[in-house]
Amino acid sequence: MLALWDLQKTRLACCALLMAFALGGCSSQLADMSAADTPAHPKEPGSYLPVHDLPPDRDQAVIPPDQRAKIEAELAAARDRQAVAAKDAK
Template sequence: MLFSLSLAGCATSAGSSLMDARAEAPMPPKTSAYLPVEDLPSPREKAAMTPDERLKLKNELIAARDRQAAAGKAKGAAIAEPAKP
């Protein structure tokens, strides 16, 4: 018992205790289970896309859709017709 008391005395004579270590530790950021809906991003200075860029992109997407539809029909027709020996 005296041995344990002497060890406890050495631990506290170092100048810091466990309570001091907790007080010096930085606090973790406060987290919540909910998304921060009140934190809105700042408004943009410039629009993401100009109307001309949107029109160009829309036309490119329509062309790509039409190419895919035509390729799908051609592939479907080739599968539907049996190969002649």
């Protein structure tokens, strides 16, 4: 019984040692980071792009209407086939 207790203490000590090494490795990486690696802040506040402005080509349709209708029909047919297959599988 005493040997079992010693084995458990040894395992606990090994686990504690491994965790110490793992946490030590993470902290050394954080310590290597410096403020010199970060970019400088902009000198003028408000230099962000306006959120409400859209690109000029947003008004044009990307897909022509006839191709869009064809794609929508193909997607609807695929959805219907999957619904029938799911119903048959039950």
